[in-house]
Amino acid sequence: MGVFLLGMPLFYRIMEKELIRYLSDFLTPERFRLFEKVLQCRTNYLTVVVENIFNPHNISAVLRSCDCFGIQDIHIIDDNQNYEVNPEIALGAFKWLSIHKYSQGMGNSSQFVLNELKSKKYRIFATVPDHKAVAFSEIDVSKGPIALVFGNEKEGISDSTRELADGLITIPMVGFTESLNISVAAAIMLQHFSSHIRKYLDKSVWELDNDYREQLLLNWMRKTIKKADLIEKAFNKKQK
Structure with a gap:
């Protein structure tokens, strides 16, 4: 239930997924799994x-x-x-x-x-x-x-x-x-x-929607990875 997330065009959602995959190489697997585990319980x-x-x-x-x-x-x-x-x-x-x-x-x-x-x-x-x-x-x-x-x-x-x-x-x-x-x-x-x-409620009722969850995951990664801004700039250059 992504109440406060504005819809994004498909292009930006795809780019966001690619950026998450790229940044995941700069996190330990344990840290990335923890983020995913916590997000599954967020509401x-x-x-x-x-x-x-x-x-x-x-x-x-x-x-x-x-x-x-x-x-x-x-x-x-x-x-x-x-x-x-x-x-x-x-x-x-x-x-x-x-x-x-x-x-x-x-x-x-x-x-x-x-x-x-x-x-x-x-x-x-x-x-x-x-x-x-x-x-x-x-x-x-x-x-x-x-x-x-x-x-x-x-x-x-x-x-x-x-x-x-x-x-x-x-x-x-x-x-x-x-x-x-x-x-x-x-x-x-x-x-x-x-x-x-x-x-008492089905998970589909209370869980965050996929777009919001991915937005949060990306924000958390940016806050965790050292020099994330520079790494993201390098990613953007590769996309051009």
């Missing part, structure tokens, strides 16, 4: 939206969880434009993810992002610490792609998100503490939804 049937998170450590931790559970596309709404990846917390996860970042320059960022996701048939579920919300485990993963929205640490989700959401979900609690840190909440929900998607 964008489930995606994550984080909305104006104050603590950049929390976003970095969410990115790490997304990588761990095979979630490829993450949408970061950062109207204050203060987010930078913390490499010690993300542990390099940002290198392997498709991160889409939005700011106030496009108007109401949250409204823009959620409407875009809705146009791609995502069901929007906003997470809230509210006992009146539906328990996240009650959501049926078979009814269509899911976008999980996590609001900021102080105010939670925005009014725009609350209005556009298809549902409000929560993690039921029985202790004195009424909420979890956003990174912990995200990890719990991502593990649940990703495992249910893989367990």
Whole structure:
């Protein structure tokens, strides 16, 4: 399900395949097989939206969880434009993810992002610490792609998100503490939804489409191979 990949002409797809074959000679077979193995488990049937998170450590931790559970596309709404990846917390996860970042320059960022996701048939579920919300485990993963929205640490989700959401979900609690840190909440929900998607849905429903998978493979190779830009220039010369 390559939701965020624009279609490419056949010529460019063929060239991309040839370039992947060429660059594979500059990777160990083990590394190349690892890339293919990880890509087979990647999905964008489930995606994550984080909305104006104050603590950049929390976003970095969410990115790490997304990588761990095979979630490829993450949408970061950062109207204050203060987010930078913390490499010690993300542990390099940002290198392997498709991160889409939005700011106030496009108007109401949250409204823009959620409407875009809705146009791609995502069901929007906003997470809230509210006992009146539906328990996240009650959501049926078979009814269509899911976008999980996590609001900021102080105010939670925005009014725009609350209005556009298809549902409000929560993690039921029985202790004195009424909420979890956003990174912990995200990890719990991502593990649940990703495992249910893989367990109960046919792989053809949740896996990335071939074009998107090849685009990601090529991007990962470029980030891994030393002097990949020079090697790619040599490849392009051979094609002329």
